[in-house]
Amino acid sequence: MLEFPVRTLVLLLLSSAMAVSAERDNCFESREGFGPVNTVKTENGESNIRCSEETGAVLWWQDAFEGTGPMHPMLHGARLQKTPPEESSASEQAVIKAIIPTLKLYPVCGTACHNGSYPPLSDNSPRKLVMHMDVVPDASNLQHGKGALWCLDCHHNTQRNSLLDNFGKEIHMDAAPLLCAKCHGNTFTDWSNGIHGKALGEWQSHGKKRWFGCSECHNPHDVVNGESENGFKAISPEQITTKDR
Amino acid sequence: MPENIPLKEIDVTEKPESPGSSASLSRRKLLEFSAKVSTVSLLGAATLLSGCDDSSAQVSWAENFQKAYRLMSADEVAAAIKRLEARYSEHFSKAVSVDSSKAEPGVLFGAALNLQKCIGCRRCVKACTLENNQSRTEGEETEWIRVLKMEQEPTQQEDAEHYYQSESVPQQNAHYMPISCMQCENPPCVKVCPVQATYREDDGIVVVDYNWCIGCRMCIQACPYWARRFNWREPGLSSEQLNPNTHYLGNRPRMKGVVEKCTFCIQRVRKGRNPACVEACPVGARKFGNLLDENSEIRKVLASKRVFRLKEELNTEPKFFYFAD
Structure with missing residues (x-):
């Protein structure tokens, strides 16, 4: 009542x-x-x-492609390495929203402190950082990789606006899924095949599609806290209004 | 002799000279006469209506007497579309387009859902409603997708929780299974429809011709997936809520007394776009594509994941697949 x-x-x-x-x-x-x-x-x-x-x-x-641009060439190349050459032109249809405009610290990182003029850090071991506490509250206790990872495992040592591949080379920030693929290879393969991740756009295999980069759904600095039964942060559901069918 | 009486009666009716035949003849004459009278009166009503200024009366007249959609000629389809566009645009005071594009050859639509990923957030349910112009009245909303919440133990569709009101999802020890129309290749709803108002299109979508539906709800009874909804009342839909891009067999505004269901967003997929539920899913659990194209995402899912279909044993051959990583 x-x-x-x-x-x-x-x-x-x-x-x-x-x-x-x-x-x-x-x-x-x-x-x-x-x-x-x-x-x-x-x-x-x-x-x-x-x-x-x-x-x-x-x-x-209404328009799934609003505010998107072509996928970064590095990422595009990695996605298409198994695709026959005759199909690669059709796959120019892959668009993505660039991450860089959403990163508040990005313009500062590459110019103010981490522009490559400082000598590389000799010590890669985790320690507390006074900077960047808004991104990672406690850098010595990063919520990703169960204690095995620290900032410089993913971020380039001197070019801080870039990410780091397994051979010490730079990965462009807009090609971030290549960094994730270092550990999550199967998931990257599924993502490249369109099986993992959101799907916006056209259904044809050669149609124009909007891709979602890894970090658009997963927070790379806080994946453990975000984890739950299904590996996705709990969100509030849409409620339905009726039982009358 | 009571056994002779029916024989006698049959003999009497079959003989043309018998006294009973004059009665049946006169009945036939009467029927012919009344048929003529009713035709004349219908024609009279038609001339009256076509002569009057009330455009909505003319439209409803024409709509009531149009053929089944799939038997219409191209001209008749064009006339029906024009009528509907005019009526909807006037009723909702904005430009509404009604599409009539046909199935493309070499296309068979299928969908898949990753049960391991689904978190039960019901965004697909709401996106479907925004796209497909279901009735939305206060406290009552027609939804084509139903999300079942199941405990960790295997549960029947019939025992699952449909109306969960969780603060947050996913809940521990629960899994979620959205169900809607499975677009069966062997659809029980199509078999039972007495007027063939629901049928399978060539690209595999099971559709409803709303103008041909008589509202008997046999299809609702026949569907093992509870996919069909009935408009018990005049659907409530405001002008702001209306999605003006519609298809004749899909999301055009419905009327009272007809059955509706998921059409894989026919108005979108016939133009190449993914269905609304697929685009809305925040975890990317839903996949959609052409089952006949081996490079499509859906075929890659079928080739590389563990797949099942709901209630396979009923031989309905659904084109909606559930899978896990």
Whole structure:
């Protein structure tokens, strides 16, 4: 008896929120706090995306390719190494949202401190850092790799805007999945085949597709805390409103 | 002799000279007469309606007397589409397009869902509703996808929790299994439809011709996956909620008394785009593609993962596959 008016109130609140849901500012595409998206009006006056009024997640795209660009050549090359050459032109259809504009520290990292002019660190062992505590609260206790990893296992020693491959060479930040592939090879293979990860765009095997990079869904600095039963951070579900079928 | 009586009666009716025949003849005449009268009156009503200014009455007249969609000629389809576009655009006060594109040769649609990845967030359910113009009235929403929450032990579809109200998902020791139309190759719903209003398109999508559906709900009874929904009331859909890109056999606004179901977002996939649920899934559990194209993602899933179909033993041959890494 008590439940009914509460539920009705919630529903009323929700329905009043629905009117402005399309204009919601803090929408996010994959994981909360990463890659906020803005609603853009398209030619026919409709909003490009529709977000959930409950969680803010983008549920519906009118144009899935809004704000995307071609995939980084390094990544593209790695993805296509098994593809016959005649198909590689068709695979130019792969687009992705660049990570760099979403990284707050990126412009500073490469110019202010880690521009290569400082001598490389001789000591790679984990220790507490006073910097970057907003990204990694406790660098000596990184929540990735169960104690086996530290900053410089992934980030380049002197060129801090780049990532590091197994042979000490640089990986461009926009080709980050190549870094992840160092340990998660099977997952990278599945991702390259389109089996792992989000799928936006066209269904044809040669169609234009929007790819999601690893870090658009997984937080590389906090994968352990984000882990749960299914290896994905718990999120609040969309609620359904009726039992009447 | 009670046994002779029925024989006698049969003899009497079969003989043309018998007194009973005049009665049956006169009945036939009466039927012919009444048929003529009703045709004339229908034609009269048609002329009256076509002469009057009320465009909506003309449209509803034409809609009521149109043929089954798949038997229509190209001209009749074009006329029906034009009628609908005009009616919807007026009703929702914005431009609504109704698509009638046909199945492409060499395409057989299939979908797959990674059960190990699904977290039960119901974003697919909501995305489907945004895309497909289901009825949304206060406190009551038609949804084509139903997410089953199951405990760690193997559970039947019938025993699973459908209406879970969790604070956060995934819950410990639970797994989630979204079910919707499986787009069967051997669909029980199509077999039972008495008017053939639901049928399989050439690219494998099972569709409903809403104007031909009589609302008998036999298909709802026949479907083992609980995939079909009935419009018990006039559907509630506001102008802002309406998705104006529609297909005749898909997400065009429905009317009271017809059955609807998942169409793999026919309005999107016939134009090359992924279905709305596939795009909305935050964990990338849903995959979609052409089963006849060996380079498609769906074929790679079938080739490299452990796959099963729900209720395989019913011989419905679903084109919706569940898989695990």
